[in-house]
Amino acid sequence: MSVTAQAPSTSTALTVGKRIANSSFVRMTRYILRRLLTLFTTVVVGVYLTILIANMGGYVDQIIRGQIRDNVTQSVAASPSAQIMDPETRRKLIEERIALEEKRRGLDTPIAVRNFRYLTNALQLDLGRAINLTSDSGSKQVRLILLERLPATLLLMGTSQLFLFFSSVFIALNLARHYGSFWDKLIIALSPSSAVPPWFYGIFLILIFAAGLKILPFGGMVDSPPPSNPFDYAVSVLKHLALPGFSLIISSFFLSVYNYRTFFLIYSSEDYVDMARAKGLQAKDIERRYILRPTLPNIITNFSLLIISLWTGALFTETVFLWPGLGRTLFQAIGLYDTPIIVGSTVIYAYLLATTVFLLNFVYALVDPRVKVGG
Amino acid sequence: MNNLKASFQKLLMYPSAMMGIAAILALVVVSIYAMITIPYPEAIRLWRGGEDVWYRNPKFAPPAWINLFSSKKYSESFAVGTADGGMTKTAAPGKNDSTNYEMVHEFDFNYDVYPQDMILYFTSTFKKKQPFASIELVTPDDRTIRIANFVIGNKFTYRFSQDEKLRAKLRADENIPALFSDPETGNVLKGTYRLIITGTTFEPGSDMDVEFVSHGQVFGLAGTDHARRDLTLPLLWGAPVALAFGLMVAIGTTVLTMVIAAVGTWYSGWLDELIQRITEVNLVLPFFALLIMIGTFYSRSIWVILTATILLSIFTGAILGYRAIFLQVKESMYIEAAKAYGASNRRIIFVYLIPRMIPLLIPSLVQAVPAFVFLEASLAVIGLGDPILPTWGKIIQDAQSNGALFKGYYYWVLEPAALLMVTGLAFAVLGFALDRIFNPRLREV
Secondary structure (H helix, E strand, O other), X not given: OOHHHOOOOOOOOOOOOOOOOOOHHHXXXXXXXXXXXXXXXXXXXXXXHHHHHHHHHHHXXXXXXXXXXXXXXXXXXXXXXXXXXXXXXXXXXXXXXXXXXXXXOOXXXXXXXXXXXHHHHHHOOXXXXXXXXXXXXXXXXXXXXXXXXXXXXXXXXXXXXXXXXHHHHHHHHHHHHOOOOHHHHHHHHHHHHHHXXXXXXXXXXXXXXXXXXXXXXXXXXXXXXXXXXXXXHHHHHHHHHHHHHHHHHHHHXXXXXXXXXXXXXXXXXXXXXXXXXXXXXXXXXXXXHHHHHHHHXXXXXXXXXXXXXXXXXXXXXXXXXXXXXXXXXXXXXXXXXXXXXXXXXXXXXHHHHHHHHHHHHHXXXXXXXXXXXXX | OHHHHHHHHHHHHOHHXXXXXXXXXXXXXXXXXXXXXOOHHHHHHHHHOOXXXXXXXXOOOOOOOHHHHOOOOEOEOEEEEOXXXXXXXXXXXXXXXXXXEEEEEEEXXXXXEOOOEEEEEEEEEXXXXXXXXXXXXXXXXXXXXXXXXXEOOOEEEEEHHHOHHHHHHHOOOOHHHHHOEOOOOOOEOOEEEEEEEEEEEOOOXXXXXXXXXXXXXXXXXXXXXXXXXXXXXXXXXXXXXXXXHXXXXXXXXXXXXXXXXXXXXXXXXXXXXXXHHHHHHHHHOOHHHHHHHHHHHHOOOHHHXXXXXXXXXXXXXXXXXXXXXXXXXXXXXXXXXXXXXXXXXXXXXHHHHHHHHHHXXXXXXXXXXXXXXXXXXXXXXXXXXXXXXXXXXXXHHXXXXXXXHHHOXXXXXXXXXXXXXXXXXXXXXXXXXXXXXXXXXXXXX
């Protein structure tokens, strides 16, 4: 379900404001403010909903309370000084330490207040501390945990998605030029293969290359122990990257090419393209100036959505390949009821998406003279 | 409607679509067969029953048909008992109220790979004096190996592979290979073996029965997993679950999306605005993460996941697409006419607006199915499958968590994966053809 696999979208969310005989500056400022406000509200509502679900109306609190009680009781029971205490003092000590720990986690304030505090902190990008997960360097800061996993996801998603994007646009342009050819028909015939998700191809690839041929590793990101020589390290990472990267590419490739190809074909049947052909312009110029140019807003939209999709990582593929990226971290966080990480990941994605949507309005106006900011 | 019929006739021109339809029909037949022959409670019992249900099966055994493709023949599993007549049992009265039983089973062993284990399950009834049994194995070259003799209680289990005394007697590292080998060459000795159990009971009315189970290296049509479960059951039952989940979510999502889009555009105003805002919020929400949270925190039941998936999939880009088309349709002449003769809002929405969209609805509905079939499998693979139902995704998850690919149990992953692939591709191929038929603009290019 990657972004590039969807049909090139034509949604230019330009809300039409009332046209008052104002200067274009006032009109634009008004439009920008209104747009910022709606987008910000969207982010707030989205993040708040995520917080509500991630706390499940207090059920997660119960789980965490139970964990705290367990841990404290065990640690007190294990400490030598507790062995000589009388049961009453020990019980008191346990209760005190539970209360302290609950206060530290903020469990003593009511859930509604806490949700609101979560929300304001998250919106200020103050992501707080994780409950259970730690980064490899030992920190519990959500920011550091996410930053530590970011390079892994960027490496996997970045290489596969960028390759996918550029190769499919390039191949699609070629196919649009020779439509009806053997390769064109092959791509059409293979495009239903994208109904299968990447992790599923991953299992087959593991079967062939890791279990059968034994030339590539089953999962992970580097050999264990990691090679000390930087060159060997890079080679090892590349070897581990090959299978997950390839499964991400193969699962969207054909549909992506097909969609772009159809999209270009629709645009190349416009009258002005026929006109350009009749004038005897070169195929290259027609492609660049008459086909690519009007499709640019859509291509830019797809590309920018692709870039922000890098943030979410590939949850299932990363899990199947044990790739230490953001998607797998999110999955682990959910399994450990680690609300701060879930909320942190969501709020960053929401901001990225809102910013992109906002900026796209202006990009459209830049690349397409027919579009005017603010309608 | 004639239009629809003509469109479906065009499907005949797409061989891939016909293959897709054939595969879908086959899956439907398998589903019905599974649900009739193994009713739901029985399926759950076989899937979650415990060791009592699965003790006859070997562990990690590939399907029996791999023998057709393998030059080495793997021993097959069997289970016979005196209670069901699979094993002969003769009784002869002895001295002092005692009875002598002879229970014999003759079996062919023409394999190259020894069985995993052989087990005898004794049951007996007595008041004070426990019955006695001794076991012998007669090999094809007419050697008689005395395996063991022991007193049996109400229930007694004898495992050939675990018997230390037998190991010492055979002077071998492992009992089972030693029993089925030529003592001089050490090679497999093929031929007919005879297991003879002679038992004596010492009281009137005392009786004994035995079940002889051989855990072979291969089992049944689909093989078994780590818990000795026969994989035929989840493979069969996975079909109705996958089809039901995929179709219900796809229908629920596409129909609801269309109805909501139609209602929103028709009434416009705040309702339309609200729908657009909800869609924007939904785009911000992390879809998979939410589903995983619901699975982890609330319930892994397939119905909860199904509802959540539908709710999260309604307000997506598709609703904006439908909205754009409805806005155009809303302005057309026949809607004007309907308004003029005083048709109610509901009539206009459900009789005039929505039917216009059916050509768009059908392909997108069919194309949406694979995504949801795989979604169910994806959730199962990361451990969030329905805890009760046997599904394809759960087989893959069991296999993954037991290192099936690493240890070479390929059948365990390949069987459910192949079925998932067939299901997904069948709908994808059909939907793709329908899309080209119903959206002529695509067909031209």
